[in-house]
Amino acid sequence: xxxxxxxxxxxxxxxxxxxxxxxxxxxxxxxxxxxxxxxxxxxxxxxxxxxxxxxxxxxxxxxxxxxxxxxxxxxxxxxxxxxxxxxxxxxxxxxxxxxxxxxxxxxxxxxxxxxxxxxxxxxxxxxxxxxxxxxxxxxxxxxxxxxxxxxxxxxxxxxxxxx
Ligand SMILES: [Zn+2]
Numbered sequence: 001x002x003x004x005x006x007x008x009x010x011x012x013x014x015x016x017x018x019x020x021x022x023x024x025x026x027x028x029x030x031x032x033x034x035x036x037x038x039x040x041x042x043x044x045x046x047x048x049x050x051x052x053x054x055x056x057x058x059x060x061x062x063x064x065x066x067x068x069x070x071x072x073x074x075x076x077x078x079x080x081x082x083x084x085x086x087x088x089x090x091x092x093x094x095x096x097x098x099x100x101x102x103x104x105x106x107x108x109x110x111x112x113x114x115x116x117x118x119x120x121x122x123x124x125x126x127x128x129x130x131x132x133x134x135x136x137x138x139x140x141x142x143x144x145x146x147x148x149x150x151x152x153x154x155x156x157x158x159x160x161x162x163x
Pocket of ligand 1 (some may be wrong): 021040151
């Protein structure tokens with residue numbers, strides 16, 4: 001018998017989030033605020049279980065959708081940026097970069113544990129959250145998980161995490 005390696009992949013129209021962000025790059029550049037209709041795909045590698053599944057597709061889709069829903073219609077802010085300072089001020093969350101600042105109602109923002117809200121780091125964040133959710137459900141660690149975040153058509157980033 002040839003050896004076999006299995007993976008499952010979920011990517012659906014519902015795994016989309018429409019969010020605002022801005023990133024810093026090249027040290028002293030900071031984008032203008034803008035948004036994307038981000039699309040997420042998740043792949044999980046692993047052996048087959050007693051049901052001949054790698055993992056339950058429906059559960060994986062629902063876990064991913066719950067995370068996507070937390071980000072949808074929110075301003076995504078980097079909580080660990082060395083250049084953008086984010087602080088709660090009264091009912092708002094304020095981001096400051098040099099002499100610019102942006103103020104948002106706090107319930108319309110998500111402050112992420114990231115240095116920058118690039119597609120790469122958003123994918124990493126989602127992968128870490130998914131691995132934690134799998135553990136909470138009592139699932140065995142997968143051999144690997146890959147998360148792809150597409151910012152716009154033909155432009156995406158992917159991370160592979162190996163628990
Ligand atoms: Zn962007």
